[in-house]
Amino acid sequence: MNFSSKLIEDAVGQISKLPGIGKKSALRLVLHLLKEESESTQLLCTSLLKLRAEIKYCRSCHNVSDSELCSICTNHNRDNSVICVVEEIPDVMAIENTNHYQGQYHVLGGVISPIDGIGPSELNIESLILRIQKEESIKEIILALSATMQGDTTAFYISKKLKPYNLKISTIARGIAIGGELEYTDEVTLGRSIATRIEYQQ
Amino acid sequence: MNFSSKLIEDAVGQISKLPGIGKKSALRLVLHLLKEESESTQLLCTSLLKLRAEIKYCRSCHNVSDSELCSICTNHNRDNSVICVVEEIPDVMAIENTNHYQGQYHVLGGVISPIDGIGPSELNIESLILRIQKEESIKEIILALSATMQGDTTAFYISKKLKPYNLKISTIARGIAIGGELEYTDEVTLGRSIATRIEYQQ
DSSP states (O other): OOOSOHHHHHHHHHHTTSTTOOHHHHHHHHHHHHHSOHHHHHHHHHHHHHHHHHOEEOTTTOOEESSSSOTTTTOTTSOTTEEEEESSHHHHHHHHHHTOOOSEEEEOSSOOBGGGTBOGGGTTTHHHHHHHHHOTTOOEEEEOOOSSHHHHHHHHHHHHHHGGGOOEEEEOOOSOOTTOOGGGSOHHHHHHHHHTOOOOOO | OOOSOHHHHHHHHHHTTSTTOOHHHHHHHHHHHHHSOHHHHHHHHHHHHHHHHHOEEOTTTOOEESSSSOTTTTOTTSOTTEEEEESSHHHHHHHHHHTOOOSEEEEOSSOOBGGGTBOGGGTTTHHHHHHHHHOTTOOEEEEEOOSSHHHHHHHHHHHHHHGGGOOEEEEOOOSOOTTOOGGGSOHHHHHHHHHTOOOOOO
16 A cells, blocks of 8 residues: 555554454554544543553452552442353453443453463463452452353363362353344354253243 | 453443444444354454554655555556655545556645644644645646545635646546536535536547
């Protein structure tokens, strides 16, 4: 692509490094920024640089945070007896947005995947066990991991590790999605949703 | 959406102001930047701020430029006898990418659209006429405007204005696209492509 301006070429090059943004979309964003007041570019860059410089990771649950401990860990209205173990930070936000969970979280930072060189020591599993040893209030661990082989392996590994602590260990339900039609559900999911059927709530 | 971090919320808010980027995509971009080295955020912001601070518009053709005159206007290898009139800056890049045009450009900055309050005086039409009066080398004006009512109105207005200067005025061909099938071409385009048929090149 010929941009006839080194400045535009550089900006397009940088923006198109972001995931899911090609050169054409990047150019559209650049020309949008040029049309807007220069203040909007400044606000955008200030917020990104501030984020990158000041973001912290909660030393208890490893979620993103503005301070040493995140707003969920320090919230006294939340249930400290349950920890929901998730893979990544967006999973916390996804569960928070359901408004169906009031407990604590623990972000693993990934799943066990030998093919990618990720073993248990690369994940925040040790810190989960330390948390359980330290905080006596914890009664239940919910494993909210992906329904993939890696997710299942990780869940199995963690459940083994947690065995000595005599906790209730649960996993989020797998089955057909709300609004999903039986006919179009894959066989594995459908099979599992029959095997793990629950009593009908009347 | 609950971000549990003011820094992330701010960054997502700023990014999702960009066209075509919603809150979820913005969050994905923010988390991507957090995963990368902080240097990549700095490079991105530096290039955007530099672009916004240093970008110029060519005083001859109104294209984006790194200096007073753009690299197309100052290129002595290009044909100075033809000016291609386009609506916006991306149109210049689109035509440049075809490698089928070696002349000069003139960016109007839009089209005449009374409903949006854009009259001829809001566009770079006066400067086009001044260019024609000043540069005696100009022999042809190509009107490469959108095939819309506004584009046609603008083309008509400009052609009227240019009448006294005894130039060749042409417009880019309208017709079915290369690879397009007759059956799926709309009637107006098809009708026009028959009316403006050209001799078959053997």
